[in-house]
Amino acid sequence: xxxxxxxxxxxxxxxxxxxxxxxxxxxxxxxxxxxxxxxxxxxxxxxxxxxxxxxxxxxxxxxxxxxxxxxxxxxxxxxxxxxxxxxxxxxxxxxxxxxxxxxxxxxxxxxxxxxxxxxxxxxxxxxxxxxxxxxxxxxxxxxxxxxxxxxxxxxxxxxxxxxxxxxxxxxxxxxxxxxxxxxxxxxxxxxxxxxxxxxxxxxxxxxxxxxxxxxxxxxxxxxxxxxxxxxxxxxxxxxxxxxxxxxxxxxxxxxxxxxxxxxxxxxxxxxxxxxxxxxxxxxxxxxxxx
Amino acid sequence: xxxxxxxxxxxxxxxxxxxxxxxxxxxxxxxxxxxxxxxxxxxxxxxxxxxxxxxxxxxxxxxxxxxxxxxxxxxxxxxxxxxxxxxxxxxxxxxxxxxxxxxxxxxxxxxxxxxxxxxxxxxxxxxxxxxxxxxxxxxxxxxxxxxxxxxxxxxxxxxxxxxxxxxxxxxxxxxxxxxxxxxxxxxxxxxxxxxxxxxxxxxxxxxxxxxxxxxxxxxxxxxxxxxxxxxxxxxxxxxxxxxxxxxxxxxxxxxxxxxxxxxxxxxxxxxxxxxxxxxxxxxxxxxxxxxxxxxxxxxxxxxxxxxxxxxxxxxxxxxxxxxxxxxxxxxxxxxxxxxxxxxxxxxxxxxxxxxxxxxxxxxxxxxxxxxxxxxxxxxxxxxxxxxxx
Numbered sequence: 063x064x065x066x067x068x069x070x071x072x073x074x075x076x077x078x079x080x081x082x083x084x085x086x087x088x089x090x091x092x093x094x095x096x097x098x099x100x101x102x103x104x105x106x107x108x109x110x111x112x113x114x115x116x117x118x119x120x121x122x123x124x125x126x127x128x129x130x131x132x133x134x135x136x137x138x139x140x141x142x143x144x145x146x147x148x149x150x151x152x153x154x155x156x157x158x159x160x161x162x163x164x165x166x167x168x169x170x171x172x173x174x175x176x177x178x179x180x181x182x183x184x185x186x187x188x189x190x191x192x193x194x195x196x197x198x199x200x201x202x203x204x205x206x207x208x209x210x211x212x213x214x215x216x217x218x219x220x221x222x223x224x225x226x227x228x229x230x231x232x233x234x235x236x237x238x239x240x241x242x243x244x245x246x247x248x249x250x251x252x253x254x255x256x257x258x259x260x261x262x263x264x265x266x267x268x269x270x271x272x273x274x275x276x277x278x279x280x281x282x283x284x285x286x287x288x289x290x291x292x293x294x295x296x297x298x299x300x301x302x303x304x305x306x307x308x309x310x311x312x313x314x315x316x317x318x319x320x321x322x323x324x325x326x327x328x329x330x331x332x333x334x335x336x337x338x339x340x341x342x343x344x345x346x347x348x349x350x351x352x
Numbered sequence: 353x354x355x356x357x358x359x360x361x362x363x364x365x366x367x368x369x370x371x372x373x374x375x376x377x378x379x380x381x382x383x384x385x386x387x388x389x390x391x392x393x394x395x396x397x398x399x400x401x402x403x404x405x406x407x408x409x410x411x412x413x414x415x416x417x418x419x420x421x422x423x424x425x426x427x428x429x430x431x432x433x434x435x436x437x438x439x440x441x442x443x444x445x446x447x448x449x450x451x452x453x454x455x456x457x458x459x460x461x462x463x464x465x466x467x468x469x470x471x472x473x474x475x476x477x478x479x480x481x482x483x484x485x486x487x488x489x490x491x492x493x494x495x496x497x498x499x500x501x502x503x504x505x506x507x508x509x510x511x512x513x514x515x516x517x518x519x520x521x522x523x524x525x526x527x528x529x530x531x532x533x534x535x536x537x538x539x540x541x542x543x544x545x546x547x548x549x550x551x552x553x554x555x556x557x558x559x560x561x562x563x564x565x566x567x568x569x570x571x572x573x574x575x576x577x578x579x580x581x582x583x584x585x586x587x588x589x590x591x592x593x594x595x596x597x598x599x600x601x602x603x604x605x606x607x608x609x610x611x612x613x614x615x616x617x618x619x620x621x622x623x624x625x626x627x628x629x630x631x632x633x634x635x636x637x638x639x640x641x642x643x644x645x646x647x648x649x650x651x652x653x654x655x656x657x658x659x660x661x662x663x664x665x666x667x668x669x670x671x672x673x674x675x676x677x678x679x680x681x682x683x684x685x686x687x688x689x690x691x692x693x694x695x696x697x698x699x700x701x702x703x704x705x706x707x708x709x710x711x712x713x714x715x716x717x718x719x720x721x722x723x724x725x726x727x728x729x730x731x732x733x734x735x736x737x738x739x740x741x
Contacts (some may be wrong), residue, residue: 201673218621308618
């Protein structure tokens, strides 16, 4: 078991024939992901990486039965691509593209919600169910199969934590990179219950960062509903206020969104919070022993 | 990206958000000319820098004659203005805004920003005009009235009524206020603004509302389609090293410690700073070299980190995913040839081809490059090296 995606998931790629889309679609296929086609307007009817190219998402869905779309289109076209996927009845759009305007995401997400389409990202590494299905840009080999669910705002910290989890002798069920933009799709609060319900997942690692209050919402949810052990790290304890730390959403504004307040809220919810990201694996080993 | 008060007011004027008349001046002569053009017998001379709290720092002054305008402008132009938002070194004032006087009856606060939890803009108003809104929110949260505005339907009169009645405005002023707020919402949406703050919003003796101050910030991701806003960018208000880093696709922020760090990915870069801190050191910077970590970007990263004389050691922390560590190792060796690195460099490469990478670094035999096995080990070694141990 796993959450959201597995070896049977059929995936199309929006921005399939572009440089990024091509490179990462190829990597995903090598990992075992069922990439069943792609969409590049104007290139419909062609073949790319051995798979059909379609002009529209609707045609791609009708022809392939895909339920998930991996989006690689340039930032200016992200909201259009997301809405097209939602309109075509896609269940989950994984938006890898970095740099989409916040206003666009505000509209695109509202539309996706209305159409019952889940989204992950933008500006994220994607989602991976270990040894079954990789939809994104993460190095697949790190994610050995096991019993730990992973939710992270940061790409490289996802790899770092997964690596530590594996080095401690545990593995991953599914890892989701939710992205660090101000408006994102699925977040801790939606993903935590999925991991709670997944019998293969025995513990959860969550990686947050400064800015916004998603981690605070997560803490409240964990306190009420999560029975599995949770290990958390919040990046940016040493970040100065008012400065945007790489991710568009990673900013302490008006004194709110600090690492300290998030860590305190998570601790109060019974989460094992580590101060150094180097201790994520060790902390997980501790909570798994109990 | 942020703009100056006078620039925000230019945008306001185009949308009929009422402001006072004013002119920008770079010299005392220009300030006097601006005052003469405006006419009247009272003017306000306002320092234009990207920071709040200008009044308290002595950057906003009232002048009752053109000779006073000259005097105030001479004082303010060229000063290092220190406010709670500039840091102790302050900011150099290079221009002043000369504005006509106003008959102020009451001061309010009005702001617009994205509510990340609701995923829509919220407009906030308060009777506590002129005060820092963070303090009002902290001490007397009941004095802030908020409305969330669904972007799909936009600003409605009821949003305005809720704010206006919340502020206790008399019925005859409600419509004027609603018009003001609706226009402000259009300014916000049309320019991909991240925030607008009017503090204070003033009511004049004749019952009109005016933006006495104006602060605007924008979504950097949307600047490609905001030409007018782009033209307002004032590079002299930004950190030169941050601008330079940006040119090379590096994301750099200077901090005040002595352990430089170079990391791939923003989250891991913050995590690396936190680890350095945890191990008893202080990070000198945030630096995300991005996905590729090529020899050129690594060399540029070293250059930028070493511009800071406080840096006593550099911790290179790369988790190789799609980027292979052996390539990064070669990049680091190349980089030390491209630029002079005279402090210890602790390198931790993990992920794809990490073992090969360690061999490459060891075989290169560069005296000041030290390999680390993992994140904690690297941070420890870097902190020790910075302390001269």
